[in-house]
Amino acid sequence: MKTKPYIQDTSSLGYFVGVTLDRFIKSMQDDFPYATGELSQLLRDIALASKIVSREIGRAGLSHVTGAYGHTNVQGEEQQKLDVVANIRFIRALSKGGEVCAIVSEEDDEVIDLQNKTGKYVVAIDPLDGSSNIDVNVSIGTIFSVYRRVTPLGSSIAPEDVLQSGVKQVAAGYVLYGSSTMLVYTTGSGVNGFTYERSLGEFFLSHPSIQAPASGEIFTINDGLTPTVGLGVVEFLNTCKRKGRTSRYIGSLVADFHRNLLKGGIYMYPASSKNPSGKIRLMYEANALAFIVEQAGGLATDGSRRILEIQPETLHQRTPLFIGSKGLVEELMGQL
Ligand code: AHG
Ligand code: MN
Ligand code: MN
Numbered sequence: 001m002k003t004k005p006y007i008q009d010t011s012s013l014g015y016f017v018g019v020t021l022d023r024f025i026k027s028m029q030d031d032f033p034y035a036t037g038e039l040s041q042l043l044r045d046i047a048l049a050s051k052i053v054s055r056e057i058g059r060a061g062l063s064h065v066t067g068a069y070g071h072t073n074v075q076g077e078e079q080q081k082l083d084v085v086a087n088i089r090f091i092r093a094l095s096k097g098g099e100v101c102a103i104v105s106e107e108d109d110e111v112i113d114l115q116n117k118t119g120k121y122v123v124a125i126d127p128l129d130g131s132s133n134i135d136v137n138v139s140i141g142t143i144f145s146v147y148r149r150v151t152p153l154g155s156s157i158a159p160e161d162v163l164q165s166g167v168k169q170v171a172a173g174y175v176l177y178g179s180s181t182m183l184v185y186t187t188g189s190g191v192n193g194f195t196y197e198r199s200l201g202e203f204f205l206s207h208p209s210i211q212a213p214a215s216g217e218i219f220t221i222n223d224g225l226t227p228t229v230g231l232g233v234v235e236f237l238n239t240c241k242r243k244g245r246t247s248r249y250i251g252s253l254v255a256d257f258h259r260n261l262l263k264g265g266i267y268m269y270p271a272s273s274k275n276p277s278g279k280i281r282l283m284y285e286a287n288a289l290a291f292i293v294e295q296a297g298g299l300a301t302d303g304s305r306r307i308l309e310i311q312p313e314t315l316h317q318r319t320p321l322f323i324g325s326k327g328l329v330e331e332l333m334g335q336l
Pocket of ligand 1: 077106126128129130131132222251252253254279
């Protein structure tokens with residue numbers, strides 16, 4: 001009988017899609033013989049919620065979910081309707097999944113206790129990052145950190161389950177709702193990025209083993225802050241300008257971070273007289289991105305400390321943040 005080989009690589013035909021997020025998570029889990037699959041399920045829960053949020057964002061201008069919700073959150077910031085929608089979607093997915101015992105969210109003053117004594121994990125989340133960009137159709141995101149609870153299973157949750165430093169993260173990631181929707185995450189062995197294929201309803205591995213360029217040409221800051229930040233930062237900005245580097249600022253941390261991660265650059269949100277502790281929140285913004293950037297070969301600092309080693313004292317604590325390519329962060333540190 002005549003046979004012919006099965007052609008597996010269809011990339012030259014233009015319809016290559018590759019490994020799904022589900023299959024990738026499963027293959028990572030298989031590398032750990034004692035893994036129970038709960039973290040894998042948790043990541044799938046987040047991916048599912050992000051698909052729903054991506055759909056809501058995609059039709060935001062048509063479905064009356066743009067604009068303010070009419071409340072301010074614990075930060076004193078006006079909540080947008082999509083902040084509230086995204087918060088509900090992620091909390092619902094995480095509570096139904098059964099792996100999580102507690103959630104810290106930007107949109108909730110207190111810890112959300114899911115009353116799930118068998119839940120092994122704690123999640124910190126910024127459900128919708130870059131809210132000021134929602135109504136003007138500019139990229140926004142979601143940021144999440146996953147911790148293992150420290151109190152024994154079967155007991156009620158305690159503050160030490162929640163207030164863990166970033167080095168304790170077991171997984172972290174972000175979703176970028178941009179020109180395409182992407183999910184980027186790490187479980188501590190490299191960083192991988194997945195692009196959402198809307199018609200198939202699946203994330204596919206599109207950016208395997210992301211490495212932050214060792215240095216780069218992009219510097220990212222809200223320049224309006226410059227008159228009120230420390231002299232070291234001003235000096236570094238002047239150096240960037242003298243060297244002819246490129247300034248880029250979107251105003252959505254996820255989008256600014258993602259661009260710099262792929263192209264090489266530094267994101268800065270320093271302390272200023274308006275925000276003496278900076279603006280970025282340690283638990284659900286800085287820590288996740290710090291874990292990712294370090295896994296990709298970059299650095300994240302508050303100016304004197306490694307972000308991942310800061311012990312959080314409160315849920316919504318802020319931190320100055322300098323994050324990105326190793327060479328640029330080191331150059332800045334030399335001028336602080
Ligand atoms: P959020 O929308 O979750 O409150 O976060 C907004 C953050 C961050 O995404 C962004 O980098 C920064 O605020 C922008 O701040 P400025 O408007 O002060 O530049
Ligand atoms: Mn945010
Ligand atoms: Mn937010």
